[in-house]
Amino acid sequence: MTDLIQLLINGLAIGSVYALAAIGFVIVYSATGVVNFAAGQFVMFGTFAGVAMLLNAQLPWPVGYGAALLAMALFGALFFVVLYLPLRASPVVTIIIGTVAIGITMQNAALLAFGSWPFRLPSPVESVNLTIAGATISGHAVAVVIVTALMVALLWLLFFRTSLGIGMRAVAQDIKAARLMGLKVNRLLALSWILAALLAGIAGLMLGPMWFADTSMGDPIALKAFAATIIGGFGSLPGAIVGGLFVGLSEVLGASYVSSAYKDLISFGIMILFLLVRPQGVFGERIQDRG
Amino acid sequence: MSIRVPLLVGAVILIAGLTLSMLLTDYHLRLLNLAALSAIAVIGLNFAFGYAGLISLGHAAFVGAGAYGVALLTTLFAWSPWLALPAAVAGTAVLAMLIGVPLLRLKGHYLALATLGFNVSFSIVAANWIEVTGGTNGISRIPELQIAGHALTDERSYLWFALLVLAVSAAVAALIHGSRHGRAMIAVRDDETASSMTGIDVPRVKLAAFVLSSVYAAVAGGLFAFHMRFISPEDFGYAHSITYLAMLVVGGEGSIVGAILGALLVTFLPEWLRFLGSAYLAFFGLFVLAILIFLPSGLAGIRRPRSFRRHGLMKWPALVAASKEARP
Numbered sequence: 137m138t139d140l141i142q143l144l145i146n147g148l149a150i151g152s153v154y155a156l157a158a159i160g161f162v163i164v165y166s167a168t169g170v171v172n173f174a175a176g177q178f179v180m181f182g183t184f185a186g187v188a189m190l191l192n193a194q195l196p197w198p199v200g201y202g203a204a205l206l207a208m209a210l211f212g213a214l215f216f217v218v219l220y221l222p223l224r225a226s227p228v229v230t231i232i233i234g235t236v237a238i239g240i241t242m243q244n245a246a247l248l249a250f251g252s253w254p255f256r257l258p259s260p261v262e263s264v265n266l267t268i269a270g271a272t273i274s275g276h277a278v279a280v281v282i283v284t285a286l287m288v289a290l291l292w293l294l295f296f297r298t299s300l301g302i303g304m305r306a307v308a309q310d311i312k313a314a315r316l317m318g319l320k321v322n323r324l325l326a327l328s329w330i331l332a333a334l335l336a337g338i339a340g341l342m343l344g345p346m347w348f349a350d351t352s353m354g355d356p357i358a359l360k361a362f363a364a365t366i367i368g369g370f371g372s373l374p375g376a377i378v379g380g381l382f383v384g385l386s387e388v389l390g391a392s393y394v395s396s397a398y399k400d401l402i403s404f405g406i407m408i409l410f411l412l413v414r415p416q417g418v419f420g421e422r423i424q425d426r427g
Numbered sequence: 428m429s430i431r432v433p434l435l436v437g438a439v440i441l442i443a444g445l446t447l448s449m450l451l452t453d454y455h456l457r458l459l460n461l462a463a464l465s466a467i468a469v470i471g472l473n474f475a476f477g478y479a480g481l482i483s484l485g486h487a488a489f490v491g492a493g494a495y496g497v498a499l500l501t502t503l504f505a506w507s508p509w510l511a512l513p514a515a516v517a518g519t520a521v522l523a524m525l526i527g528v529p530l531l532r533l534k535g536h537y538l539a540l541a542t543l544g545f546n547v548s549f550s551i552v553a554a555n556w557i558e559v560t561g562g563t564n565g566i567s568r569i570p571e572l573q574i575a576g577h578a579l580t581d582e583r584s585y586l587w588f589a590l591l592v593l594a595v596s597a598a599v600a601a602l603i604h605g606s607r608h609g610r611a612m613i614a615v616r617d618d619e620t621a622s623s624m625t626g627i628d629v630p631r632v633k634l635a636a637f638v639l640s641s642v643y644a645a646v647a648g649g650l651f652a653f654h655m656r657f658i659s660p661e662d663f664g665y666a667h668s669i670t671y672l673a674m675l676v677v678g679g680e681g682s683i684v685g686a687i688l689g690a691l692l693v694t695f696l697p698e699w700l701r702f703l704g705s706a707y708l709a710f711f712g713l714f715v716l717a718i719l720i721f722l723p724s725g726l727a728g729i730r731r732p733r734s735f736r737r738h739g740l741m742k743w744p745a746l747v748a749a750s751k752e753a754r755p
Binding site: 171173219222223226228229230232233234236237238239240241242244245247248355359362363366370397398400401404405407408411412415 | 476482529530532533535536537539540541543544545547548551552554555666669672673676680705706708709710711712713715716719720723
């Protein structure tokens with residue numbers, strides 16, 4: 137029982153990170169139609185922004201986290217200008233290959249800057265340990281779940297209670313109509329990329345203390361985020377959260393109860409099953425047949 | 428289409444390759460071998476993606492199925508390589524059919540992510556089913572190919588053989604492109620509803636394109652196994668699927684010549700960027716991005732008129748020009 141509680145909390149913590157990465161991916165997809173294969177590298181950049189600010193520059197953690205997130209926001213804006221603007225009229229596959237190409241550049245740029253030796257990113261609450269029903273739970277895991285819940289609440293407020301967020305949803309729904317209504321479409325699109333980069337940054341900063349910070353960590357995260365989006369439903373924010381938590385839990389529980397070698401096969405198997413039986417996922421977009 | 432074009436394509440590949448094989452060092456011959464094998468796989472991917480418009484991110488898994496099939500048949504069951512290769516190709520085709528029937532109902536990025544999931548699953552199984560695949564240690568001691576008692580062990584003679592297979596593959600692909608079946612695939616890519624209205628069996632054409640692409644992939648994989656004589660799961664990860672797709676997009680999708688040019692360029696590019704030292708992979712990504720932005724119809728599109736757009740949809744001036752060219 138104590139094992140189970142521990143596993144559940146750890147699964148929820150890693151699942152929260154996947155959920156945040158998946159939310160960033162979904163925001164960009166629904167606003168701009170871009171399937172961002174560099175989404176995992178965004179998270180990796182987030183972790184390494186943390187490494188740069190907290191370990192290399194030795195900033196105290198509130199300043200370091202702020203600086204890291206600022207860097208991520210700038211990076212999101214840069215990505216919008218360098219990749220999205222030139223390629224926005226291209227076919228889906230060209231954009232997919234473009235994000236993959238940028239992802240290769242990002243990973244190798246990080247490798248050049250930080251080397252292949254993994255870092256250990258500290259957590260501000262790492263000395264805190266909680267005991268619940270005899271199970272020892274790391275404070276960081278609990279903090280991750282709380283921060284994710286807060287972020288989801290903030291996102292909900294942004295999208296449903298501010299004119300900025302409503303504008304972003306309008307652009308996601310129909311760009312032409314939004315432009316005709318006088319919305320500054322490009323600015324809102326750029327904001328979607330910045331928001332995605334910020335969420336990836338938060339995911340990366342929280343992931344750093346759980347995994348080792350390694351420049352090749354991006355690809356596995358991207359795959360988990362894809363599985364989460366498919367299971368939850370492509371283009372759906374609640375779906376990304378449910379999918380992310382599901383993938384995290386299935387990974388942690390699968391590793392200890394089924395087989396640690398095949399733990400990833402569980403989430404991908406379920407992802408393919410969903411694609412076959414219910415491709416719109418749990419909460420997903422209605423799939424149209426564009427004939 | 429007349430038989431001339433495929434013959435010409437094949438002849439050019441052989442002549443250019445034979446000339447190069449006399450000039451290059453062993454290391455570059457090895458790269459050229461890899462490029463030729465990739466080109467076979469990419470010509471296959473061109474059926475699925477370039478003609479039928481199916482975004483497959485699982486092509487490397489089919490290359491891997493061919494390679495593992497050949498490796499297992501020759502090492503575990505001691506089959507002759509010449510018997511193992513067609514058996515592995517046939518097995519891969521059956522696998523592609525089993526995968527294709529359910530997955531090809533999906534479209535666009537759903538299909539892309541489903542095939543990606545298939546490729547990742549393939550890698551996980553290949554890396555963990557140790558009793559059969561040897562896990563991450565892979566399979567070594569794959570026998571070499573022999574032609575009339577002459578073993579293809581050195582890079583130059585293997586290249587001659589690989590070029591011959593590439594030339595035949597390209598010629599067959601050009602024939603299919605010009606046939607009713609090739610046109611049916613292209614029609615399905617351009618407009619599914621319209622092509623099913625004209626009596627094309629859309630699911631069947633899609634499945635045919637997918638299986639055909641896996642056959643080419645398996646041939647490339649089998650030859651890869653006989654060339655390296657050692658295979659391991661990381662040779663067939665999903666990153667390789669993306670590389671194949673990048674080769675096709677960089678070369679120019681829907682074009683056999685483009686598939687070959689793309690395979691050559693993407694294989695040799697890291698080599699040419701070596702002067703950048705350890706930063707070369709970072710520039711490789713930027714270079715591919717630059718091609719996507721500035722040459723939207725790929726290398727093969729350079730000689731085409733501007734109005735001949737990426738989708739193969741022609742604007743009317745190009746259409747008029749093309750119909751004039753077609754007259755004798």
